[in-house]
Amino acid sequence: MAQQKTLGDLAGTRKELLHARHLPGEFYTSPEIYAREIEQIFMRDWICVGRVEQYPDPGDYRAMRIADEPVLVCRDQAGTLRALANVCQHRGVEVVQGVGNANEFSCPYHAWVYGLDGGLVGAPYSREVADFDFEACSLPRIQLDTWAGYIFINFDSDAESLTDYLAADQVQEVAAFLHADETRIADEYVFELDCNWKFxxxxxxxxYHVGVIHSGTFGKGFAVEKFPFHLTKYGYHSEYESLTMAPDGAWLFGKPMPWLERKSKSFAFTVFVRPSFNMFARPDMLQPWFCHPLGPDKTRVTVLTQYPDEWFEQPAFEQKNQVVKDFIRLVASEDKEMMHSLQNGVGSRNFTPGPTMGLEKAIHHLLNAYLDRMFGEDI
Incomplete structure (x- = not known):
């Protein structure tokens, strides 16, 4: 009954932008809606989990949880990147934790041993078990593919290819000029927020909020009124004007990346990849953000800073990079407080969804694409 009432409140969100309203608060607090999101979105979509250069050598691995599912990403002895369910096929314990390098993975509970390809290679006392089948006890494989150096996984073995998935929003076409595959990570900033992942x-x-919350950082050079929204099926992209991602718009590296040499110092670009990957570019760097839900009101956020190889060879590179690291953490801190407040506010009995503004065009589009995915276009 409660869900029917919530669905009945969506007429306002479904209206045209300047007549519409934001989503009801239940969409950010309800365990039932969150569970549906996991099944309808995160178990079907391609989810960004990092970069190829984070796994340079055979045996390199990272364990993580994506939408409540334990996942292990590693590079095997043949050099192939793999995504595996990080769930021992004996009792379900997570086989490995954290980040590292290993020749094999040993479950900490009963010492079942798995190869880098997920195959079971050892299980104490398994000879005592009738018809013990090592092959049937391999760690389940999860689809993995890459685009522009980013690693994506998909829990659905029947999902469309990553190529087709991205093409639905022309991502490869509109972002090709950024040459993300010719950059590498200089900073990885990971933090958790006490808010729903959609926020x-x-x-x-x-x-709408840039000139308010970020007025002391990059917002003071942000041409809000000139921001062009190019909507696609599920997302959007935009080339716009902004300060660099350094204090007072500093030109730390002295020039743009080679493939952006014709862009001005005020160049900025963004593209959204559903469900939760936001790419940002400035003339001298890339800074993608992606997030993974940890619960209805808990989210893990990752922000990468990427440069071309030649930046790493510049004099005083570490000092310059530290300036950028400090600045992105300052910018994120400006948003953190607001997102925590948003989560508290939408759970209040006094919250009524407000109108969507013209500068919230991308959000309005995102919300309606989300509702299509969750409940169909007729809701």
Whole structure:
């Protein structure tokens, strides 16, 4: 009954932008809606989990949880990147934790041993078991593919290819000029927020708040009124004007990346990849944000800073990079407080969804694409 009431409140969100309203608060607090999101979105979509250069050598691995599912990403002895369910096929314990390098993975509970390809290679006392089948006890494989150096996984073995998935929003076409595959990570900033995962991509495409919350950082050079929204099937992209991602718009590296040499110092670009990947570019760097839900009101956020190889060879590179690291953490801190407040506010009995503004065009589009995915276009 409660869900029927919530669905009945969506007529306002479904209206045209300047007549519409934001989502009801239940969409950010309800365990039932969250569970549906996991099944309808995160178990079907391609999810960004990092970069290829984070796994340079055979045996390199990272364990993580994506939408409540334990996942292990590693590079095997043949050099192939793999995504595996990080769930021992004996009792379900997570086989490995954290980040590292290993020749094999040993479950900490009963010492079942798995190869880098997920195959079971050892299980104490398994000879005592009738018809013990090592092959049937391999760690389940999860689809993995890459685009522009980013690693994506998909829990659905029947999902469309990553190529087709991205093409639905022309991502490869509109972002090709960024040459993300010719950059590498200089900083990885990971933090958790006490808010629903949807607030992260919504906030990152919320042009309305930039001149308010970020007025002391990059917002003071942000041409809000000139921001062009290019909507696609599920997302959007935009080339716009902004300060660099350094204090007072500093030109730390002295020039743009080679493939952006014709862009001005005020160049900025963004593209959204559903469900939760926001790419940002400046002339001298890339800074993608992506998030993973940890619960109805808990989210893990990752922000990468990427440069071309030649930046790493510049004099005083570490000092310059530290300036950028400090600045992105300052910018994120400006948003953190607001997103925590958003989560508290939408759970209040006094919250009524407000109108969507013209500068919230991308959010309005995102919300309606989300509702299509969750409940169909007729709701």
């Amino acid at each position: 992260v991509p919504e906030n990152l495409m919320d042009i």
